Amino acid sequence: MKLQTKIWAVTGAIMAVTLATHLTINYRDYEEFVQSEVLQDARNLRAVLMATRRVYHKQFLDSGLPVTDSTVGFLPAHSLSRISRDFPNWSKSGYLFNNVSDRPRNPANLADANELDAMAWFRLNPKAEERLAQITDSRGKPYFHFTAPIWIEPYCLGCHGDPKDAPSSIQANYKDSYGYELGQLRGVMSIKIPLEEVRKRTFGLWQQSLGQIVAGYGVLFLVLAMLLSRLIVRRIARLERAADKIAQGDYSARAAMRSNDELAQLGHSLDHMAEAIQTRDRTLQESEARFRIMAEQSSDWVWLIDAQGRHTYSNGKILHCLGLEPQDLFDIDPASLIHPDDRGLFRATFEKALAEQTGWHNVVLRWRHRDGSYRHLESSSTAVFDESGEFQGFQGADWDITERKEAEDQIVQLAFYDALTGLPNRRLLLDRLNQALVVGSRSQLYGAILFIDLDDFKTLNDSLGHDTGDLLLVDVARRLIACVREDDTVARLGGDEFIVLLEGISTEEEEAAARAEMVGDKILSRLNQPYHLHNRDWRSTPVSASPCSMAGTSPSRTCSNAPTWRCTRPRKPAATRCVSSTRSCKPG
Known part of the structure; x- marks a missing residue:
């Protein structure tokens, strides 16, 4: 009403x-x-x-x-x-x-x-x-x-x-x-x-005066109602119109009440409030304009998200980072752009920041580019609050560190993997052997080390060239990997020397030796098959092996104490396998 x-x-x-x-x-x-x-x-x-x-x-x-x-x-x-x-x-x-x-x-x-x-x-x-x-x-x-x-x-x-x-x-x-x-x-x-x-x-006398009284009160009612309407309703309607305009964003609207009564005081207060909001809004617009200029010129992806994790602002850098326009991002659930393996980290980071109403720092996630590839982005943010202290969301920036991650991965690859075959090198092998000794000591499981050295490899290099020798080494690495479990390690020590580390074979030494022998037989069978090198078939001589011990005080000593296998050309293929327990070995 x-x-x-x-x-x-x-x-x-x-x-x-x-x-x-x-x-x-x-x-x-x-x-x-x-x-x-x-x-x-x-x-x-x-x-x-x-x-x-x-x-x-x-x-x-x-x-x-x-x-x-x-x-x-x-x-x-x-x-x-x-x-x-x-x-x-x-x-x-x-x-x-x-x-x-x-x-x-x-x-x-x-x-x-x-x-x-x-x-x-x-x-x-x-x-x-x-x-x-x-x-x-x-x-x-x-x-x-x-x-x-x-x-x-x-x-x-x-x-x-x-x-x-x-x-x-x-x-x-x-x-x-x-x-x-x-x-x-x-x-x-x-x-x-x-x-x-x-x-x-x-009743007769009262009835005679009834008409006059009712008529008088009717006139009085109309006069009072019109007077109240003019003095109150119209002025309140004026206040209402001004308040509606202010609510719609027209902060230049004013009630402009001229008297000094309570309604006029309310109108003056409304005008002062509108003026203050107009000034603050102008300042806020100027500040936002400066922020947008800085954000648009930034080399980083600058963004704002609400308390539900939806993006409410993004600068144009998103086009470079993910191949998306800023307006495309507003209708997308950010989690759908995160690599499946990183979504757990994404949700945990956001939920923790939301619960504590604080930001996060240097969180690296993989985001899907429009072309289907994934980019590594490092993110930092801070919480955003309104003037009343109410939490609104987060503001932050992401940096595209894909090239840096690739360089870091390449450095790791060069430091721990053989450049030719992609197999773990001596450094990574020693690290994994150290872990195997520790795990074996705790779990009472036996393991084994197989040392492999190809025969006539120098002859191949001298006769057919180093490129052909490299092809042989790559094929040997591929065959070795196919012969072992995913948890086992095939490493290249250098030249034509390879090591196979078998972990957690059995709790019984004899059974572990038997299983290691089976793996050795499988390896010999695969390595004795012909190699196709530059349209020529090459058959390597069988691999022979000698017993070794893993009872050294450290992984490096364990490897150095073990004899080297050499590929020979015996008339009958023969091989001895080196199997040793890790139960009593403790790394130095």
Whole structure:
């Protein structure tokens, strides 16, 4: 619900409650007014009746008329009851009146229960001049009951005092209602006013004023609603428009409130906030522009990622590193570009940095280039936080170190591998032999070393050239590798000398020797097969071997103590195999 609608609704509700309260109070005022008029009417009627009663009574006594059946009707007690019965023929007010007593001489003047209650009340309150109460008659009809006391006055004693003092006609016709004293309650003047008539008069008066009151409140409601709309709603709408523009990025928007009330103060605060944001945004844009210029001119791949690991910014260096445009990177899961073997490191690095909200340093990963190749990138980053200290992601840079890694791999290759055959050289062999001795000592496993030296190799070099000799060495290396397990080592010591290191053969020395002999037989069989060198077949002589011991104190001594195998040309191929336990050998 909009504010204007709320203001109209609240104003209308307040006006409705006020109107209802006003109408209720107004009705009660009219009710009191009508009741006061009714009370005054009753007083006036009582005055007329009492005056009539006194005059009639005195006149009757002064006339000297005897009390007979034909003259008794002139007495007030009789005449007022007859007047009361005839009154409805002249008035539609519904008023009932009579002078009643608890000891009347005229049965028509006998007080009913409500009138007897009134007489009892006056006896308890002798100074009271009147009483007004709500009653219900025997038929259930409600009335306002007005009563006034009739006290014994001196002239009353002539008929109601001592019977001896009463006129002879009174004495002759009435036997009771004597013995009253001066000031004693004789009866009451009873006037009954229908309550329904009072209500009709009240409602009629209230209804006459209802239209004017409702119309007045309607006009007041419209005036108040329009005034509130102008003073509050329009100004709030102005604030809302300014706030919406600011929220949409238009920091030049201003509320421009001119007064000094609370809404104007709010508008001034909004304007100051917009100005501060505009200044900060301008500074931020300038800073971001400088950052982008530096990032775009950088020789490194500069990037930003969010807390989910998605790239939100990348400079153009990504094209050189991975062959991708920056916008292509935003829709790609970075993990999909990482080499499968490096994805574990990638996720572990990111999750640790995310948990600690810190960056990482010098992490090398292989990224897939658009052409399908992989590039080695070294990455470093720092965490990014907003002004409120909320973590946003990471910013960092990657360096393409593919050429450096290739150079390092080449250096490693040259340092530990034979350049011609690609087999481990003497240095790597000694390192692996050292590991084999340690592992064998712990695991109680035997190993073996086979030394191989080709015969007539010098003759081949001299007759066919060194290129042909190199081809022979490469083929020999390939055949040796095919004869052993993947965990075993085939090394070239130099020239035509080769060593085969068999690890973890068996826990039994004899079984280890037997298995080593099987490998030796396999090697002899493969090496005795012809070699195709420059369209010529060459057959090497069988390989012969002599026993050796691996019980040296160090890998180098173990190798130096072992005899060298030489390829000879015996008429019957023969070979001895060197098998030694690594269980008791400890590297020096």
